Amino acid sequence: MSQNTPDKDDQSSTNKKAISLPISRVRLIMKSSPDVSCINQDALFLTTKATELFVQHLAVASFNNGPGKETNSLCYTDLANAAEETETFHFLTDILPKKIFARDYLQSLEQMQENDNDDDPDF
């Protein structure tokens, strides 16, 4: 198995690893948050582990929520739907927006402009 992230924690067996995600990368993301000065080693471990659990949870919830069971697939729309419909995933709605057709977007844009024109009598 190639090791492309040497900072990963090495556990004895490959099947029962405590964590797979690289702790150093998680630390980098945490440090980018404002007002965060020091992070305890245990806190770092927990955050990494929690992220793994989150990835599993998001994948499974999106899959079960969507038509994936028939199609045996997971696609972006399933995730966007899960973000909107499940409360615990609401914080993801900004980065998992629902996709709309370009023509629908342009239509709604035109409508918005018409509304602005109606409001402004001078225009």
Add this chain to the structure above:
Amino acid sequence: MAERPEDLNLPNAVITRIIKEALPDGVNVSKEARRAISQAASVFVLYATSCANNFAMKAKRKTLNAADVLAAMEEMEFERFLEPLREALEVYKKGQKGKKEVSEQKRKDKEKKTDSENDKSREEEEEEEEEEERMEEEPEAENDGEEEEVEN
């Protein structure tokens, strides 16, 4: 320190593996979905960190600790994570303790080794000195032999 955008992403290979292991066998996960989950995971880290940091600041601490992270999970309504997280932390702590003991033992063994090596090297030096003395005697004996033959 300049942060490139890719540095705040988690490695795709590992994310893909976690997804595959969580879903039933043979489910096809689109590239777009994988990328989206990876980005969602990064956002999750930021959200959890910010939340945990609030708890630390409330307690007037500058260092984020394990309790802060667990409290953040509850705040974010991910109580389902609490039990597996606590278990994993116990195993991790034991592992850390074990590693510490192993490295301490290694250090002790090293100290013992260097002590015994010092004794050994002293013995070797004494042996070498004896050998040098013996070697000096031999060439003299040979020279005497040759001179005799030449004369005859």
